[in-house]
Amino acid sequence: MKRIWLRFLSGAWLLSPWAVLGGIVSGMGIGRYYSEIAPVLAPYGDMYLALLKMCILPVLLSAVASSLANLLRSHSSAHYLQRMILVLLGSMVFLSMTGLIGGIVGQPGSALPDDTRQMMTHLIKAGGAADLEMNFYSDDDGIGASGFSLLKFLSGIVPNNIFSSLSDSRNLQVLFFAVLIGLAAGSISSGPGAHFINLLESFYLAFAKIIRWAMYLLPFGLCCLLAAQVSQLGAGLLEAMAGFIIVFFACCAFIFVVNTVLIWYRTGGSLWRIVLKIKDPVMVALGTRSSLASLPCAIDAMSTGLGYDKSATRFLLPLGITVGRFGNVLYFSLAAVFVAQLYEVPLDLQACGIIIAGSILAGMATSGATGVLTLAMLSFILEPLHLPVEAALALFMAIDPIVDPARTLTIVYSSCTATALVAKKQSEVDDEREKEKIASIASHPENVALNGQA
Amino acid sequence: MLKKMLLFWGFAMPLLCFSEPDQEKNDILMSHPEIRRITERGRLIVALTKDDHPPFFMIGRNGRLCGVDVELARTIAKELGVDVEFNRQSESFDMVVSTLASGKADIAISKLSCTLERAKRVLYTTPYAVLHKGLLVNRLELARKRGSRGMSEFIRHLSGNLGFLAGTSYEKFAEKMFPNAKLIPFSDWQSTLDALRKGELLAVFRDELELKRVLRADPDDSITLQCVIFKDTEDPIAIAVASDSPHLRDWLNLFLATRKIHWTVDTLLDKYPEVRTQNAK
Numbered sequence: 001m002k003r004i005w006l007r008f009l010s011g012a013w014l015l016s017p018w019a020v021l022g023g024i025v026s027g028m029g030i031g032r033y034y035s036e037i038a039p040v041l042a043p044y045g046d047m048y049l050a051l052l053k054m055c056i057l058p059v060l061l062s063a064v065a066s067s068l069a070n071l072l073r074s075h076s077s078a079h080y081l082q083r084m085i086l087v088l089l090g091s092m093v094f095l096s097m098t099g100l101i102g103g104i105v106g107q108p109g110s111a112l113p114d115d116t117r118q119m120m121t122h123l124i125k126a127g128g129a130a131d132l133e134m135n136f137y138s139d140d141d142g143i144g145a146s147g148f149s150l151l152k153f154l155s156g157i158v159p160n161n162i163f164s165s166l167s168d169s170r171n172l173q174v175l176f177f178a179v180l181i182g183l184a185a186g187s188i189s190s191g192p193g194a195h196f197i198n199l200l201e202s203f204y205l206a207f208a209k210i211i212r213w214a215m216y217l218l219p220f221g222l223c224c225l226l227a228a229q230v231s232q233l234g235a236g237l238l239e240a241m242a243g244f245i246i247v248f249f250a251c252c253a254f255i256f257v258v259n260t261v262l263i264w265y266r267t268g269g270s271l272w273r274i275v276l277k278i279k280d281p282v283m284v285a286l287g288t289r290s291s292l293a294s295l296p297c298a299i300d301a302m303s304t305g306l307g308y309d310k311s312a313t314r315f316l317l318p319l320g321i322t323v324g325r326f327g328n329v330l331y332f333s334l335a336a337v338f339v340a341q342l343y344e345v346p347l348d349l350q351a352c353g354i355i356i357a358g359s360i361l362a363g364m365a366t367s368g369a370t371g372v373l374t375l376a377m378l379s380f381i382l383e384p385l386h387l388p389v390e391a392a393l394a395l396f397m398a399i400d401p402i403v404d405p406a407r408t409l410t411i412v413y414s415s416c417t418a419t420a421l422v423a424k425k426q427s428e429v430d431d432e433r434e435k436e437k438i439a440s441i442a443s444h445p446e447n448v449a450l451n452g453q454a
Numbered sequence: 455m456l457k458k459m460l461l462f463w464g465f466a467m468p469l470l471c472f473s474e475p476d477q478e479k480n481d482i483l484m485s486h487p488e489i490r491r492i493t494e495r496g497r498l499i500v501a502l503t504k505d506d507h508p509p510f511f512m513i514g515r516n517g518r519l520c521g522v523d524v525e526l527a528r529t530i531a532k533e534l535g536v537d538v539e540f541n542r543q544s545e546s547f548d549m550v551v552s553t554l555a556s557g558k559a560d561i562a563i564s565k566l567s568c569t570l571e572r573a574k575r576v577l578y579t580t581p582y583a584v585l586h587k588g589l590l591v592n593r594l595e596l597a598r599k600r601g602s603r604g605m606s607e608f609i610r611h612l613s614g615n616l617g618f619l620a621g622t623s624y625e626k627f628a629e630k631m632f633p634n635a636k637l638i639p640f641s642d643w644q645s646t647l648d649a650l651r652k653g654e655l656l657a658v659f660r661d662e663l664e665l666k667r668v669l670r671a672d673p674d675d676s677i678t679l680q681c682v683i684f685k686d687t688e689d690p691i692a693i694a695v696a697s698d699s700p701h702l703r704d705w706l707n708l709f710l711a712t713r714k715i716h717w718t719v720d721t722l723l724d725k726y727p728e729v730r731t732q733n734a735k
Contacts, residue, residue: 121675130669130676131588131669132681132682132683343677386594388593388594390593
């Protein structure tokens with residue numbers, strides 16, 4: 001009896017998948033059936049979300065910089081970087097093709113019944129896209145060119161003041177800065193360099209600890225967040241865009257299965273163990289709808305949980321989540337097919353090529369954008385296809401609260417998979433290091449004393 | 455104290471009641487001569503055009519005249535304490551102004567636009583409604599023609615097939631505003647819209663009211679069509695008053711200001727949803 005109480009007080013049960021599932025179910029139940037309680041819970045959900053978001057930038061900066069420096073010193077960075085770029089590109093092409101094929105097979109936008117189109121019209125009107133007000137004789141109304149250019153995107157990556165990038169959460173700029181710092185710290189001489197890298201690493205470990213504590217509160221946090229989200233969903237939205245939502249969810253489910261199988265294949269062991277370890281980032285992604293908020297616990301799950309090379313996961317996961325916006329790539333390619341079907345424009349091979357390339361570029365461009373701006377990147381694909389953007393954008397914005405969790409999950413989970421495909425196991429890395437050590441000792445016996453001191 | 459007050463009112467009340475008609479007569483005598491003319495006649499004569507212009511004025515389902523202008527006229531008459539009489543002999547908007555100028559009506563509330571030419575002959579109140587010019591655009595055609603140019607930039611230098619109704623003032627406006635567009639006249643509104651939906655036209659040029667009415671009438675249209683309203687092409691609609699009645703005009707201005715009467719196309723269409731289904735030419 002006493003032991004059971006002790007176990008209860010230790011809080012370990014809060015980390016079990018059943019507690020997390022309980023939090024999700026109760027949150028959805030409260031949102032759906034007791035929506036009057038939801039506003040009371042919402043502030044606590046926001047507090048929890050703020051706690052997770054607080055750790056994003058420190059983790060992004062310290063994890064990327066310290067791990068890159070470590071990789072550089074162990075001479076495995078080039079190997080990882082090459083493979084990561086290949087895997088990132090390959091998986092983005094795979095995701096955008098999934099969206100394209102899903103759209104062509106699922107036909108979410110063609111031959112819609114009249115009442116569905118009527119409901120869409122309501123959404124368009126509610127989104128303010130039914131009419132545009134502009135000045136004819138003067139051009140001071142601010143409706144300028146909304147165009148997105150590659151040069152603008154590239155020039156936005158380099159920060160001119162890292163502190164203002166940090167305080168404005170411009171993640172891509174922070175990533176750029178972290179990569180540079182990591183490269184520099186890895187290439188300066190080992191004495192002072194090691195101190196700096198150790199500092200960054202302990203900084204990272206402290207935040208990882210905070211995140212691990214925060215995971216104890218995950219069931220409550222999810223309950224509050226989901227109650228608030230579910231209570232705000234309208235049933236009308238679901239009906240109007242049901243086709244698109246169903247096809248998108250089906251694509252995400254397909255990708256989810258592919259990811260799980262790939263991680264299972266790479267990791268080995270039982271499927272249940274993988275589910276158990278990977279549940280935290282998955283649930284945080286679904287509940288917070290923020291891919292970066294799930295970054296710290298994703299790193300923890302992949303390195304400590306599934307035993308991948310620590311330095312590699314700390315470098316590859318942030319890279320995957322910020323640059324390879326897998327969920328958005330999938331979403332954009334499906335959305336482009338949907339709009340083409342809505343306007344009854346047939347897609348030829350060239351158009352399919354534009355969709356695949358455009359959705360990857362637009363997806364990557366969203367790494368610097370948040371909220372509404374994310375969806376606005378859709379114009380980057382639709383403009384070369386000569387499809388109208390405004391009406392479709394209003395539709396997508398209306399259903400975004402429903403679709404966003406699946407998109408975020410796809411980003412986080414696919415990044416985990418990409419990391420699993422690229423990174424070695426920690427045990428392999430340790431073995432290699434051991435061998436290297438032995439080899440160096442064998443060739444330079446005088447180093448033994450130095451190594452012992454270090 | 456209470457007793458005293460009761461006593462006072464007991465005496466005062468009958469006195470007040472008796473003095474009221476006299477007071478009213480005094481008020482009329484002391485009011486402005488233009489307003490006195492109306493109150494003595496007991497009727498406010500309001501000029502309107504012969505044709506209906508919904509939702510400003512039209513014959514309703516019950517056969518009675520109704521609409522924003524008609525309601526406005528009735529409220530003004532009620533405020534003046536007189537009946538209202540509608541003079542609908544004028545063939546056109548300019549004729550309404552002539553009717554007013556020749557003294558056959560007191561005021562004109564007839565969807566009258568303020569133009570400098572008309573203002574030479576009559577007085578205008580402050581506008582009670584503002585309409586704009588606009589385009590109804592085929593979204594798909596627009597996306598094809600626009601490329602990566604900005605929306606407002608493209609529309610200011612519109613090139614492509616632009617439809618309009620022949621014989622309206624919009625022909626001249628179109629020539630002036632869209633010199634690069636290919637102007638295509640249409641004889642009726644329905645075939646203009648059909649051509650627009652088929653993509654034969656890039657856009658249709660007309661007033662905001664008619665354009666927004668199209669989008670409200672056919673729920674399917676917001677996906678394929680978009681309304682573009684030019685905010686700086688204002689067409690103010692005001693009450694016209696005979697040029698010898700400046701005090702009546704001042705009184706009407708005060709009336710419009712205190713009642714906060716200011717219509718936009720959206721509020722008009724919200725108030726009179728039934729006109730959506732009428733397919734006006």
